[in-house]
Amino acid sequence: MRVLLIGRNAGFIKKCSVIDPEVEVFIIEEPDILRKLKEFSSPNIKEIAEVKYHDSEEYMSIVKEWGQKYRFDLVVPGFEYSVKAANESAKYLNLPRIGDRGAAVFTNKVKLRDLCAEAGIPHPRYKKITSIEELREFYNGSPIVFKPANRQASIGVIRINTEEEIASAYKETLNGESEVLIPDREIPCEYIAEDLVVGYEVSVECFVRNCKIIFINYTMQDGTVGRYFIEVGHEVPGNIPSSVTDKLYQFKSRLVEAANVNTAILHSEWKIEEGEPILIECAARMPGDYIPKLISNAYEFDVHTAYINILRNKDPHINNKHKNYILIQYFQSKPGRLKEINNLEIFDELGDKLIEYSITVQPGNDVPELTSSWKRVGYFIIKDQSHEALRKLAEKINDTVEFVMDITTGVS
Incomplete structure (x- = not known):
């Protein structure tokens, strides 16, 4: 398997190597971004071209050069900002892609709003x-x-x-x-x-292949209330009434058709106001916040592997019925200097209900105000047999784990 990856996403490289240990990955990345990304090496990386693709067509000279030398099996957008370049590259190489209109509207919220107005999709x-x-x-x-x-x-x-x-x-x-x-x-x-749309928030993740939705999931989202909009939890599948999911499917299908989507993964966020979905935004890339891991554990198929197989015209081996209930919650700490974290031993007591947890700060670190998702301090992912049991377990964890701040020291 030979992959053209626009945007050096280490996770995709790892997944490709699991599918095919002999995979050859060719990467296009901006020099500045490559310098800022965490170092990553893999024997499967055959070549990295440091060339512009943000708001630039400079990368196409590399695509054409490589296209004459090699036969690629798929083109992957590593990040949201590489969706347009991946679409153009796949078009040149005659490989599955989202399509020109989808690449344009799902990377610009103004164009997305214009499309919603044209297609009759509820929006603010x-x-x-x-x-x-x-x-x-x-x-x-x-x-x-x-x-x-x-x-x-x-x-x-x-x-x-x-x-x-x-x-x-x-x-x-x-x-x-x-x-x-x-x-x-x-x-x-x-x-x-x-x-501002008032209501609870959900996200919809779907695979589109040859213009048809072949998998769809509905995620319940928890967010902060206040000046900033930061997601602090996701539940898969979400505890959402069928009357709402039916409408979400209808509008998501209309969105796929209006944007002329051919082959892609779409991650859209909606507010539900008095039972009516209102589209907030939609991206044509793998969702963040570990949602792929939640879906993979809930439906028992690997989302990244399925996406890679869809892009190379192989059977994605998708399960459309969930088998588990999965939840991620992000720890919420007050800003200040962290003194200690107590009661982490609760995670040793959860057995197979714990999928994983991670804390990105340690005593002595300054914890900033939560103004964006990049400033969260860690998370835990758990599973259970019902929505109610899952929420009760999450509440127990949040009540037990304690971030103790040094009240004598402010954030420097």
């Missing part, structure tokens, strides 16, 4: 924002959300409740945190404002 009132004056004009007295339109994760996504908050929110979003997956050169950023 919105406007592309190019100045603070436009943001002030959009605000109508009710809470709104201001965020980048062509960036990922929760960086720069801010809730605005009052007119007095507009100036600070505008400044904070435009001066957003730097991202590892963005090159150091200036990449144009677009912005969007939209009405």
Whole structure:
């Protein structure tokens, strides 16, 4: 198997080597990003081309050069920012791909909103924002959300409740945190404002093959309440009424058709307001936050392997009926200097109900305010035989594990 990977995603390289120990992986990555990523080596990496693909067509010269030398079996977008380049590369190599319209709308929230309006998919009132004056004009007295339109994760996504908050929110979003997956050169950023949608949040993950949905999952999401929008938990499959999942399937199918999606994995986020789904955003890449691991454990098939097989026209061996209930929750700690973490021995008592846990801070570390998903301090993943048992177990863990902060020392 020979893979063209746009964006050096170590997880995909590992998965490919499990499927085929002799796999050859050719990687295209931006020089700046490669420098910022954690070091990773594998005997399966045959060549890495350091070339621009963010808002650039420079990478296509490498694709054409390699395409003349080798026969590739699939093209994989390693990250959200490489979806467009992966689509163009697969088009040139005549391999399965999402399609031009899908690559465009699922990497830009303004274009996605325009598509929703065209296709009759419920979405909030919105406007592309190019100045603070436009943001002030959009605000109508009710809470709104201001965020980048062509960036990922929760960086720069801010809730605005009052007119007095507009100036600070505008400044904070435009001066957003730097991202590892963005090159150091200036990449144009677009912005969007939209009405805040009140309701519980779900995500929908699906595989699309030859324009048809062949697998779909509904995830219940838990998020923070306040100025920032950070996800702190996911349950697979979600405890969601069938009346809602039926509508989600209908609208997701309409989205696939309207965007002319051929072959892809789609991860969309929705708010459910009075039983009605409203689309918040959709990405054409593997979901984050360990959702693939949750799905893999719930349905007992490997999501990454299935995706790779779909992209190379092989049988993905998918199970469409779940066999377990899986949940991830992120630890929530107050900001400050961490003094100690107590009662971690609870994880030794969970037996096979514990899938894994990880803590990314240690005593002496400064814990920042939770303003984006990159600042979470760790997580645990558990399984059980029902939604109720799963939530009860998670509550027990959260009540037991204690992050003790040094109240005499502030964050430096």
